[in-house]
Amino acid sequence: MTNTPRTLFEKIWDDHVVVHENGNPAVLYIDLHLVHEVTSPQAFTGLREKGLTVRRPSQTLATMDHGIPTTPPNIPITDAMVINQISQLEKNCTEFGIPLMGMDSPNRGIVHVIGPELGATQPGMTIVCGDSHTATHGAFGALAFGIGTSEIEHVLATQSLLQQKPKSMEIRVDGTLKPGVTAKDIILAVIAKIGIGGGTGYVVEYTGSAIRSLNMEERMTVCNMSIEGGARAGMVAPDDTTFEFLANRPLAPQGAAWDEAVAQWRQLRTDDGATYDKTVTLNADDLTPMITYGTNPGMGMKITDTIPDPADVADVSARQSLQKALDYMGLQPGKPLLGHPVDVVFLGSCTNSRLHDLWQAASVLKGRKVAPNVRMLVVPGSQRVKAQAEAEGLDKIFIEAGAEWRESGCSMCIAMNGDQLSPGQYAVSTSNRNFEGRQGPGGRTFLASPLTAAASAVAGAVADVRVLMNNE
Amino acid sequence: MNPLKTYTGKIVSIPTENIDTDQIIPAQFLKVTDKNGLGKNLFFNWRYLPDGSPNPDFVLNRAESQGATILVAGDNFGCGSSREHAPWALAAFGFRVLISTGFADIFRNNSLKNGLLPVIVDRETHRQLQSLAEEDPETRITIDLPNQTLTLPDGRTVNFPIDPFSKHCLVNGIDQLGYLREHLPAIEEYEKTHPQRVKTI
Ligand code: SF4
Numbered sequence: 001m002t003n004t005p006r007t008l009f010e011k012i013w014d015d016h017v018v019v020h021e022n023g024n025p026a027v028l029y030i031d032l033h034l035v036h037e038v039t040s041p042q043a044f045t046g047l048r049e050k051g052l053t054v055r056r057p058s059q060t061l062a063t064m065d066h067g068i069p070t071t072p073p074n075i076p077i078t079d080a081m082v083i084n085q086i087s088q089l090e091k092n093c094t095e096f097g098i099p100l101m102g103m104d105s106p107n108r109g110i111v112h113v114i115g116p117e118l119g120a121t122q123p124g125m126t127i128v129c130g131d132s133h134t135a136t137h138g139a140f141g142a143l144a145f146g147i148g149t150s151e152i153e154h155v156l157a158t159q160s161l162l163q164q165k166p167k168s169m170e171i172r173v174d175g176t177l178k179p180g181v182t183a184k185d186i187i188l189a190v191i192a193k194i195g196i197g198g199g200t201g202y203v204v205e206y207t208g209s210a211i212r213s214l215n216m217e218e219r220m221t222v223c224n225m226s227i228e229g230g231a232r233a234g235m236v237a238p239d240d241t242t243f244e245f246l247a248n249r250p251l252a253p254q255g256a257a258w259d260e261a262v263a264q265w266r267q268l269r270t271d272d273g274a275t276y277d278k279t280v281t282l283n284a285d286d287l288t289p290m291i292t293y294g295t296n297p298g299m300g301m302k303i304t305d306t307i308p309d310p311a312d313v314a315d316v317s318a319r320q321s322l323q324k325a326l327d328y329m330g331l332q333p334g335k336p337l338l339g340h341p342v343d344v345v346f347l348g349s350c351t352n353s354r355l356h357d358l359w360q361a362a363s364v365l366k367g368r369k370v371a372p373n374v375r376m377l378v379v380p381g382s383q384r385v386k387a388q389a390e391a392e393g394l395d396k397i398f399i400e401a402g403a404e405w406r407e408s409g410c411s412m413c414i415a416m417n418g419d420q421l422s423p424g425q426y427a428v429s430t431s432n433r434n435f436e437g438r439q440g441p442g443g444r445t446f447l448a449s450p451l452t453a454a455a456s457a458v459a460g461a462v463a464d465v466r467v468l469m470n471n472e
Numbered sequence: 473m474n475p476l477k478t479y480t481g482k483i484v485s486i487p488t489e490n491i492d493t494d495q496i497i498p499a500q501f502l503k504v505t506d507k508n509g510l511g512k513n514l515f516f517n518w519r520y521l522p523d524g525s526p527n528p529d530f531v532l533n534r535a536e537s538q539g540a541t542i543l544v545a546g547d548n549f550g551c552g553s554s555r556e557h558a559p560w561a562l563a564a565f566g567f568r569v570l571i572s573t574g575f576a577d578i579f580r581n582n583s584l585k586n587g588l589l590p591v592i593v594d595r596e597t598h599r600q601l602q603s604l605a606e607e608d609p610e611t612r613i614t615i616d617l618p619n620q621t622l623t624l625p626d627g628r629t630v631n632f633p634i635d636p637f638s639k640h641c642l643v644n645g646i647d648q649l650g651y652l653r654e655h656l657p658a659i660e661e662y663e664k665t666h667p668q669r670v671k672t673i
Contacts, residue, residue, distance in 0.1 A: 018662045019655050024637045027655050029662055031669045039555065041505035050649075058673040067503060081503035088505050099672045120670050132554040132578060148556035148582035150648075158652050160659050164635060166577075196490055197548035200577055230551065232577050251670055296490050296551070317546055321489040414499045423522065435494040435552060437517045 005271035008237050009168050009203045012143040012268070016126045018160060025162040031125040033155045034111045035062040035098065037089040038416070039130030043152035044092040054096040056159045061120055062093050063101040065110045067416045070379050070406035073103075082417065096156075109382020109408045112136040112350040116220065117384055119249025123238035123265040128155055133350050133432065135226040138235035139219035140242055141268045143203070145232040166232065167277040169202040170270075173210040175284035180466035182360065183218035184352060184430065184449035186210065186282070187225040188290035188300045194280060196298035199231030202278065205270065206236050210284035216245040217356040224351045225432050228297035237269040289465060292434050292447040293337055294325035299434075301337075303452065303464050309333035328436050329444050330424070337446065337462045342426050345376040345457040346439070347403075347450055349413035349431035353381030355388055357430065357450045362394050364454035364465060365401040371460025376403035377419065379411040403457070415440045428456040473587045475645035479568055480614040484540035485605035486531060491545055492552035493579060497561040499553075510557055511564030532565075536609035542569040544601045549590075550579025559583040569615055571622075573598050584638045585648060591615065591622060591632045600624065617643055 006014070013028075020026040033056075040062075047053070054060060067082040069075070077083050086103065093100040101107040107114060112133055115121040123141035128134060130152045137144035147161065154161055171190055191198075204226050206219075214222065219236045226234030236242075243262050246252045253261040289303040299322075301308070310326065310333065313319040326333065331340075347353070347361050358380065370376045378398045380386040386408050389395055395405045412419040413431035415438065421427055423442025430453050434445035446462060455465035501513045518530050526533045532540075543562070549572040550558060559582045562570070570583065571591045580590050593601070604611045604625065614623040617639060622630045641648055 015666075019658045024651075025635070027652065027658065029659065029666070032672075038502050042507050042556075045506065056668075058671045059668065061672045079503070084505060085503060097673075120672060122670060125669050130554060130556075132552065146554040146578055148554055148559075148578060148585065150556060150582065150585040154649050154652055157649060158656060158659060159663075160652060160655070162637075162648055162652055196551055197574060197576070200548070200574065227552075227578075230548070230576060251672065296492065298490075317487055317489050320487065321546070324488060416499045416502065433492075433494070433552060435492045437498055438494050441498070441517055442522075 005273035007168050007270045007274045007276060008141060008205055008235060008268055009143060010274070012124055012126065013165060015124070025164045028126060028161050028163045030128050030155050030159055030161060031059060032115070032120055032127045033060045034115055034127065034129035034134070035060060035152070036066055036111050036129070036131065037064040037085040038066040039149050040092065040152055041085065041088045042149050043156060044096070046153040047156055052157045054098060054156045057097040057099070059159060060098045060156070061101070061115070062089060062098050063108055063111055063114055064089055064103065066410045066414060068103065068409045069417050070409045070411045070419060073407065079418070106383050106387065109384065110350045110353065110410055112224065113354060113381035113385065116140065116216070117249070117382055119246050119252030122246065122252065122261070123242060123268050128161065132227040133224050135232065135234045136220050136224040136350055138223040138226070138233050139216060140246070141235055141238035141265065143233055143235065146227065166203045167201055169199060169204045169231065170276040170279040171204050171206050172208040172279060172281045173206065173284050174208040175210050177210060177284045177287065180289055180451060180469055181287050182449040182451055183214055183221040185287050185290045186284065187222045188292065188297070188447065189282060189287055190280070191225065191229045191298050192290070192300040193282065194229050196228060196296050197230045199226065199229040202231045204231045204234040205276070206234060211236055212239070215356060216241060217354040220354070221351055225297065228432055238265050289449060289452050291337055291452060291462065293329065293331060294322065295328055295434055295436050297432065297434060297447060299325060300447070303338060303462070304336070306336050307331050307333050338464060340426065340462045342374055342428050342456050342461055344421055344425055344427040345370070345374055345453050346412045346427055346429040346431060347453050348377065348379030348381070348411050350381065351432045352430035352450050353379060353385065355385055358385070358389050358394050361450040361454040362397040364451060364458065364468060365403065366397050368401060368458045370402035370457045373460050374457050376457045377406060377412060378403050379406045380408045382408045412439050414438070428453045428462060473645045473647055476568065476587060476589055476617055476642045478614060478616045480612055481541035481568060482539055482610065482612050483542045483544055483601060483605045484531060484537045484609070485544040485602045487546050487602055489546035490548045490551055493550055493555050493558040494552055496550065496558040497555065502555060502557055507560045509564070510561035511566070514561040514565045541566050542571065542613060543567050544571045544598070544605055547573045549575050551576040554578045556582045559586045559588050563588050571598070571601060584642065587642065587645070589615065589617065589642060593622065593630060593632060597630050
């Protein structure tokens with residue numbers, strides 16, 4: 001133990017360094033490895049070729065989420081490549097003894113939804129997954145980050161990773177969110193401020209009264225999109241909100257072990273006097289609903305703003321990039337986005353597909369109808385979220401409003417499973433990426449919160465949910 | 473992994489900033505279960521027209537770009553998804569060196585594990601490389617990894633940063649898993665003093 005004040009990140013980092021030889025990256029121990037069907041097959045092949053086994057199957061958890069359909073379970077999967085990836089994962093998990101939340105499991109879901117939901121995600125842990133949104137788990141005060149397939153193989157074989165120590169950044173959000181403004185708007189505003197490369201090389205800790213007052217699902221939304229600002233990991237120090245969420249989850253400690261764990265978890269905070277390499281501040285009182293207009297998540301603005309003009313951008317490359325984005329999006333500088341017609345509304349993804357998100361959208365849709373020109377897909381983040389939502393009657397609200405209520409999965413967030421936009425279509429999406437073609441070749445994405453998505457579904461065009469709320 | 477020491481190759485420039493890995497290799501090509509054959513789908517949505525024919529406006533499709541093995545790309549190259557399919561596709565297409573003013577973290581890590589060298593240069597050098605590629609598509613430059621230098625056609629030499637470990641692995645064609653496995657005894661020791669935090673079985 002050292003007496004120097006340390007940040008939350010440094011505490012977890014120090015606690016997991018196995019070896020750190022001078023000049024080399026640290027060997028970092030990994031507590032939990034999450035695996036899915038799309039980025040893992042080549043890693044298992046690598047193990048087989050080298051004659052290696054999985055070192056800690058009981059610290060590994062697998063599911064299928066990226067390519068699977070969200071149609072009713074009685075409709076057979078037709079995509080031969082998806083079938084192949086599913087059966088490969090099944091085979092790999094059987095052969096190497098890894099627990100799998102498979103197609104028939106009531107625990108299946110998006111990997112970043114099920115980890116926390118099962119209580120596998122816990123404070124103070126190191127968590128990795130072959131997926132850049134692994135930062136989601138940082139909401140519990142874990143150091144969680146995405147890795148590539150070579151690194152998946154490293155963790156499977158050794159339960160460790162070679163890592164250069166990142167720098168630390170504090171993003172402090174004080175104040176109180178106004179009605180109609182959500183956790184999604186916080187993170188979209190953060191990314192618009194720091195830019196999509198602003199967090200490169202950093203681990204972010206989100207602090208401040210506005211972050212503290214978020215529930216766990218909202219904290220996950222914030223941490224989830226850290227990578228959209230370039231940061232591999234984002235985290236929030238654990239507190240009573242965290243412990244209440246985790247209590248009695250199937251994989252969380254139970255009984256006396258729980259009390260012991262909570263006592264340890266309470267130490268997981270940045271010490272007074274510890275310093276970050278960089279600090280960024282935002283005031284929640286100033287935030288409004290946010291929406292993106294371009295082809296990366298940093299191209300975001302207040303929903304009432306007008307689309308920026310490339311002519312106002314001094315740097316040549318930045319100007320060309322903005323022009324390219326507006327050309328792809330088919331948008332005119334100086335015009336508002338409010339009122340822009342929308343073809344599809346997607347409520348889902350590891351950013352916004354948990355019960356709280358569904359409730360927010362349902363609160364807008366209750367007693368209202370999705371506009372006739374709009375297709376709205378509601379894709380719960382996991383089978384557990386789906387079951388709970390149905391128990392609470394949310395499915396009926398969505399169906400009565402005219403939305404599609406589907407099985408869980410990544411769905412139109414990544415458009416690998418047939419849920420996708422047609423070329424030229426516009427979507428308001430609660431997912432995390434508006435890259436060219438992300439939701440289907442030629443598709444155009446406006447990223448926003450579940451409240452904004454629901455309001456836009458009703459209006460048939462980009463809408464400000466606060467107007468609806470004021471008319472209530 | 474092929475070692476990479478000194479390397480001379482022809483450059484090609486895609487100046488767009490923030491090229492994400494969805495552009496490098498779109499999600500529809502992630503349904504494979506091996507690493508091979510991704511080169512033909514590199515930059516798919518930019519490279520091909522909706523009817524499947526090559527887009528004549530895209531730089532990699534131009535006759536004068538053929539044979540280029542060094543890609544000069546805009547800032548923050550490789551942002552977004554962690555898919556290692558992106559460096560697999562770039563390497564399968566024939567690229568050995570990537571030059572930008574900045575790379576996304578995960579992409580950079582993934583590239584280094586596939587014998588693909590990310591070279592970070594200052595804005596001035598970057599601009600110069602871009603203009604060279606546009607003015608003379610036959611421009612060739614030399615990368616000297618042991619000395620961490622890049623030599624422009626006019627003889628000017630620019631230094632670039634790389635951490636000593638990644639450099640050692642690339643220069644000698646070493647797979648990092650080997651190094652990690654040498655530390656298995658220490659990993660076992662660690663496990664003895666650190667109780668398992670979660671049991672998934
Ligand atoms: S929901 Fe989207 S971002 Fe999240 S894990 Fe799935 S594909 Fe990735």
